[in-house]
Amino acid sequence: MDSTAEDGEGTGRRLRDLRRARGLKQQDLASGDVSVSYISLIESGKRTPSSAVVALLAERLGCTTNYLLTGQDETHTRELELKAAFADLSLHDGRAGQALQAFSEVLASTPVLPEDTVRRARLGQALALEQLGRLEAAVQALTVLYEDPRCVAGSAQWSQVATALVRCHQSLGDNVLSVEIGERALRRLDQLGLQATDDHIQLGAVLVGCYRSRGDLAKARLVSDRLIRVADEWGGRIARRETYWNAALVAQSQGDVDQALALTERARALLAESDHVRHRALLAAAYGTLLLDCDPADPERAHQLLEQAHTQLADVGTPAERAHAQTHLALACLQLKRTDEARQHVSRALESLRDEPRPETVQARTVLARAQFDAGDGAQATDTLAAAQQQLRQLRPGRSTAGVWRQIADLWQHHGYVTEATAAYQQALADAGLPGQGVAPGRVGAL
Structure with missing residues (x-):
């Protein structure tokens, strides 16, 4: 006679969920003792399996009989939570x-895990995909999490x-969508009236970077100044560091190199030996880049910092981050x-970017042309x-692309290519929304 510690419906549901999580079909669990039709009846709750059948199914699914019967498997759950903690450490270490x-x-055993552990693992998986440069997959995973009603705002x-x-x-x-999501999230936080936390401050810091990328430097400066005040009052070491860092990049974009250097120094002062290697490398790269823009520039010190950043990012950086360090290392070498x-450096940068049409690729090509x-x-x-x-021309026009067009135009002009320089200057004006005489807004013709 079939009997279990609880009704067959719960056992059947767990059997079905765990089988699907393992990527198995009903016939994969079947044998001479248990038919496919019987497994189907168990999963639908129409049959309650015997202890012998439960033991057989548990063995094939890699779980305990106690889990199938009661939904509880403390030993396996602890092992998976330890693995999730190990994954968190690996992510932190780059x-x-x-x-x-x-x-x-960990996620292959989703039915066994508590809900909060599953969401934590899904977030970690998405962040790992981001670090590996698999951005489309990361966005897909993050969007599912963000739209999940169990992910409570604030x-x-x-x-x-x-x-x-x-x-x-x-x-x-996509600076339009990134700004839209960031602004909506900050408005939600304002509506909730919560005291600022490090996570809230870091959200604002990333939004500042988006404003900067789309060329809205006035708004970027306004928000970054506000964030610095909030971070100095409420923020921890990491939140303040992120805030100073993004504010430094805004100051650099506005041509205020001294302010950018001062803010970068404040960010670097908050680094600790225990900090993420990637964060240390990115700050070193940012500082080295600023030293190339100083008047007078310090290419020797910049080269030292960028070389250090490049070495570290080779193991823990995204393709774009590695390319940034290589491209600016090339600029230091040119100076x-x-x-x-x-x-050599800029060629490696292009290899990291796989020649995809993106701002970093265009920047690297421009530096390569200068070297040539x-x-x-x-x-x-x-x-x-x-x-x-x-x-x-394949990128969305804006102030950021206008700046690159200006660099290309300067390079053409410096080497005596007047016609090409004029067309590039006109394109820079068009992308900035300030078309020159006789140039309609939008893309000018190919050179």
Whole structure:
């Protein structure tokens, strides 16, 4: 006679959920003792399996009989929660591939886990995908989490998901959507009237970066100034560091290099030896980049910092972060008259970016053209600049693309290509929303 510790419906539901989570079909569990039709009846709650059948099914599913009977399996649950903690540490240390594998293994046992552990693992999985540069997959996972009603607005996890979602859309070049999501999230926080937390402050800091990317520097400065006041009063070390860092980038974009350096120094002062290697590397890269813009520039010190950042980001950085360090390392080499080394660095940057049409790729191509000009290879340099312009036209026009057009125009003009320089300057004006005489708003014709 069939009997269990509870009705067959609960056992059948857990059997079905766990089988699906394992990617198995009913016939995969069937044997000479248990038919496919009998398994179907168990899953539908129409049959209550015997203890022997439960033991057989549990063995094939890799769970305990107690879990199938009661839904409780403390030993297995503890093991999975330990694995999730290990994945968190791996992610913090920049070992995104290792973290992704561990989180995926945890999520394969979703029916066994408490709901909060599952959501934590899904967030970790999405963040690991982001670090690995798999941004579309990260956005998909984050969107599901963000729209889940169990992710309560204002909670730490909600803020972390919103921040990551804004950051990923920005990295994909969609500044419109990233700003829309960020502003909506901050408005929600204002409506809730909650005291500012580190997670809330970091959300604001990422939004500042989005304003900067789309060229809205006045708004970026306004929000970053407000965030600094909030972070200084309520924020912890990490939140203040993120706030100073993004404010430094805004100041740099506004041409205020001294203010940018001062803010970067404040951010670097908040670094600790226990901090994420990636964060230390990114701040070193940001500081090195600023030293190249100083008057006078300090290319030797910049090269040292960027080399350090490049070495660390090789293991823990995203493709875009590695490319940024390599491109600016190439700029430092050009200032130091080390042309061959500059070409090597920027070529590696392009390899990291896989030649995709994105701002970092265009920037790298522009630096490569400069190195080719410096090496006396004008024909190759003009081809490289033409390729950079072709990719730049594929990007959404705005102040950020206008700045790159201006760099290209300056390079054309410096080397005597007047017609090409004029067209690039006109395109810079058009992208900035200030078309020159005889130039209609939008994209000008191909050169």
